[in-house]
Structures are given as C-alpha cells and as structure tokens.
Amino acid sequence: MASAAEQLASNLNFSTFAKAEDLKKRLWFTLAALLVYRLGTHIPLPGINPGAYAAAFQGQSNGILGLFNMFSGGAVQRMAIFALGIMPYISASIIVQLLTSVIPSLENLKKEGEQGRKIINQYTRYGTVILGTLQAYGIAVGLENGNGLVNDPGMFFRISTVITLVGGTMFLMWLGEQITSRGIGNGISLIIFSGIAAGLPTAVVNLLELGRTGSLSTGIILSVLVVGILVIALIVFMERAQRRLLIQYPKRQVGNRMFQGDTSHLPLKLNTSGVIPAIFASSLLLLPATLAGFSGSSNMPDWATRIIALLGHGQPLYMVMYGALIAFFAFFYTAIVFNPSDTADNLKKHGGFIPGIRPGERTAEYIDFVLTRITVIGAIYLVFVCILPEILVSQTGVPLSLGGTSLLIIVSVTLDTVAQIQGHLIAQQYEGMIKKSKLRGGKRGR
Numbered sequence: 001m002a003s004a005a006e007q008l009a010s011n012l013n014f015s016t017f018a019k020a021e022d023l024k025k026r027l028w029f030t031l032a033a034l035l036v037y038r039l040g041t042h043i044p045l046p047g048i049n050p051g052a053y054a055a056a057f058q059g060q061s062n063g064i065l066g067l068f069n070m071f072s073g074g075a076v077q078r079m080a081i082f083a084l085g086i087m088p089y090i091s092a093s094i095i096v097q098l099l100t101s102v103i104p105s106l107e108n109l110k111k112e113g114e115q116g117r118k119i120i121n122q123y124t125r126y127g128t129v130i131l132g133t134l135q136a137y138g139i140a141v142g143l144e145n146g147n148g149l150v151n152d153p154g155m156f157f158r159i160s161t162v163i164t165l166v167g168g169t170m171f172l173m174w175l176g177e178q179i180t181s182r183g184i185g186n187g188i189s190l191i192i193f194s195g196i197a198a199g200l201p202t203a204v205v206n207l208l209e210l211g212r213t214g215s216l217s218t219g220i221i222l223s224v225l226v227v228g229i230l231v232i233a234l235i236v237f238m239e240r241a242q243r244r245l246l247i248q249y250p251k252r253q254v255g256n257r258m259f260q261g262d263t264s265h266l267p268l269k270l271n272t273s274g275v276i277p278a279i280f281a282s283s284l285l286l287l288p289a290t291l292a293g294f295s296g297s298s299n300m301p302d303w304a305t306r307i308i309a310l311l312g313h314g315q316p317l318y319m320v321m322y323g324a325l326i327a328f329f330a331f332f333y334t335a336i337v338f339n340p341s342d343t344a345d346n347l348k349k350h351g352g353f354i355p356g357i358r359p360g361e362r363t364a365e366y367i368d369f370v371l372t373r374i375t376v377i378g379a380i381y382l383v384f385v386c387i388l389p390e391i392l393v394s395q396t397g398v399p400l401s402l403g404g405t406s407l408l409i410i411v412s413v414t415l416d417t418v419a420q421i422q423g424h425l426i427a428q429q430y431e432g433m434i435k436k437s438k439l440r441g442g443k444r445g446r
C-alpha cells in the first residue's frame with residue numbers, strides 16, 4: 001500500500017491538479033477565508049485615538065506586543081478587532097491538553113473517540129472565551145491608563161472592547177474550523193501563517209531601507225539573507241526527519257492458507273512539539289519588560305529594574321533563558337502530546353510488536369527511550385534555529401518578522417499545506433482508478 005501511494009505521488013502533475021475540481025473549490029474557499037481575516041486586521045477598535053496609540057506602540061514594539069503583532073498580522077499595531085488573534089484559542093488548547101493528562105475523567109473522554117473529542121473541543125471553546133475575556137479586559141484597562149489613547153474612557157469602553165475583541169477571536173476560531181473542514185486543512189495554522197507572511201514584505205523593505213540609509217552595511221544584509229536561506233533549509237530537513245520503528249504483525253491462517261505477517265513503521269518526528277516551545281518561551285521572557293513598560297520604570301524598585309534590563313531583548317541572560325525554556329517546553333510538550341503507553345497498548349490490541357521487544361510495558365519503555373533521545377536532537381535544533389536569528393536581530397536591528405520563530409512557523413505550515421494538497425491529489429487519483437476499474441468490469445460483464 002505504501003509503495004502504491006508513493007508511486008501515485010510521483011505521478012502527480014499539473015494535469016492531475018487541473019482535473020481536481022474539489023481541490024480547486026477548497027483552495028478558493030481557503031483564499032477567501034484568509035482574505036476575510038486580512039480585512040478584519042484593518043478594522044480599528046471603536047474609541048481608540050489612532051495617532052496616540054501608534055506613538056505608544058512604537059515604544060513597546062520590541063516587547064511581547066511586537067510578538068503578538070507578528071502573530072496577528074499587524075492587528076495589534078492598528079488595535080483592530082482581531083488584535084487578540086487566535087492566541088487565546090491556542091493557549092486554551094494547550095491548557096486542556098495539560099488537563100487531560102492530569103484529570104482522569106478528561107483522559108477517559110480523550111479515549112472515547114469522536115464523541116469524546118467533541119466534548120473536549122467544547123471545553124476548549126469555553127476556555128477560549130474565558131482567556132479571551134481576561135486578556136481583552138486587561139487590554140481595555142491598559143489602554144485607559146495610557147496618555148490619551150482612549151477618546152472616552154469608562155465602563156462602556158471596557159465592555160465594548162471586551163465584546164469586540166472576544167468576538168473577533170471566536171470568529172477566527174470558527175473561520176479556522178471552516179478552513180479545516182471545507183478548505184485544505186490546518187485552518188488555525190494557516191491563519192497564523194497568513195498573519196506572519198503578510199508582514200514579511202514590509203520587513204524586507206525595512207531591511208533594504210536600513211541598508212539604503214547606511215544603518216546596515218551591504219555585507220550584513222547579505223549575511224542576514226544567507227543565514228535566512230540556510231535556516232529555512234535546516235527547518236525543511238529537520239521537520240521532515242523521522243525515526244521509524246519497525247512494526248511487525250504475526251502470520252495468520254485463513255482456512256488452509258497461511259498468510260505472511262505484514263510489516264509497517266511507527267514514525268517518530270524529531271521535533272514532535274512543533275513551534276509551541278518557541279512561542280511559549282518568547283511570551284514568558286518578554287512579559288516582564290512589557291508589564292514594566294505599561295506600569296512605568298519610576299514605579300519599580302531598583303532590583304526589578306536591573307532584572308528587567310538583564311532580560312531585555314538580545315541580552316546574554318535573555319538568550320540563555322530563551323534557549324533553556326525552549327528545551328524545557330520541547331520535552332514537556334512532547335510528553336503531553338505523545339503517550340508511549342497508549343501507543344504500546346494500541347499495537348498490542350492489533351497484534352503488532354517491535355521485533356526483539358516484548359509487547360506491553362516493555363514496548364512502552366522502548367518507545368519512550370527512543371522518543372527521549374530524538375527529542376534531545378529536536379530540542380537542540382529548535383534552540384539553534386531560534387537563537388541564531390535572534391542574535392542577528394539584536395545585533396543588527398533586523399525586523400522581528402525575520403526571526404527564527406516566524407521562519408519556523410512559515411516553513412512548517414508550508415510543508416503541512418503542501419502535504420495536504422498532495423493528499424487530496426492522491427485521493428483524486430485513487431477515485432479515478434476505482435471508477436476506471438468499475439467501467440472495465442461493467443464492459444466485460446456485458
């Protein structure tokens with residue numbers, strides 16, 4: 001079966017794509033949905049003073065606001081109705097996944113199949129509303145505390161801000177689900193991808209402008225572009241890298257005939273955690289500096305000011321803590337999303353086993369042994385990919401959109417989207433082969 005799928009994949013061409021009408025509809029739907037999202041990032045929040053807010057944002061653009069602005073496609077910079085973006089939904093999903101490994105009732109729901117997943121998804125939506133409401137209220141209070149950022153501060157502004165921002169997040173969540181079901185898949189990832197990709201042209205123009213004005217030399221600009229290309233090549237290689245464990249199934253007898261046991265592979269990705277460690281590490285480290293910017297340095301004690309200065313973007317302590325947190329979250333999130341015991345139990349139920357390893361607990365220990373060691377490689381890769389561009393950003397003033405986290409998201413989502421499109425094309429070819437075989441069978445019957 002695997003060789004047949006590989007043969008079909010190698011035969012894919014433009015003529016196959018031209019015949020895939022369903023795939024064309026899915027692509028057009030996805031593009032239309034992303035266009036709606038991009039339009040929403042330019043609709044401003046009611047009651048905001050645009051000039052005063054733009055000036056205030058410039059002072060905080062290197063903090064967590066700059067990170068969120070990158071993920072939201074510039075909506076934070078314009079304080080648009082999609083300023084919260086899809087981040088509350090991602091945070092709620094991670095929290096629910098954490099709880100499923102701690103609370104037995106949620107863990108049982110996860111094992112109940114489709115119905116259990118629907119209930120867990122509903123809990124995730126409730127969590128999104130709660131987190132979005134808290135964040136939106138904090139944004140409203142922070143805007144009111146700013147100097148002239150709000151035209152008419154008060155409870156009405158807070159309520160309208162919370163409703164608008166939470167409504168924008170829920171709409172994006174629904175839009176992502178629609179892209180997943182009616183588009184080409186990966187709806188949430190594509191929304192984040194489109195937000196970051198929208199800022200890339202501006203980032204490149206700003207980089208060239210720095211070279212034109214003499215702020216950056218031509219050598220530095222070429223070095224940044226070369227490093228970017230090398231980092232993209234490394235991401236492509238590592239995201240596609242797998243450690244495949246051989247799975248063997250016993251021989252089976254049907255009547256008087258003995259059938260040879262099948263063999264397959266259990267693929268373990270080197271980077272099982274994806275881009276989550278980089279996002280969480282950036283958010284945690286940039287949070288103190290952002291809170292200090294809102295509260296004002298004059299209101300803080302000297303020791304807090306010194307610590308925040310050491311944790312500033314591009315400082316040595318920031319780099320060390322950034323790498324350590326990325327490595328920690330790489331192991332932590334991998335342990336949450338992949339359970340070796342469940343995998344071993346499923347193999348045992350279907351009669352599969354790893355050659356030389358006893359089924360059950362021994363298999364779970366072996367899978368955990370292999371997964372831990374390849375996660376070490378994945379964590380080193382994540383730290384390198386995220387730290388190297390960060391050094392360039394801090395030393396040269398390159399825009400944040402050209403950083404390691406943004407490149408990691410763009411390349412990963414692009415690879416997943418290409419795989420989804422290829423899967424639709426393979427399914428289209430399978431359907432065509434089945435129809436041809438039925439037509440031939442009908443002609444022979446006549």
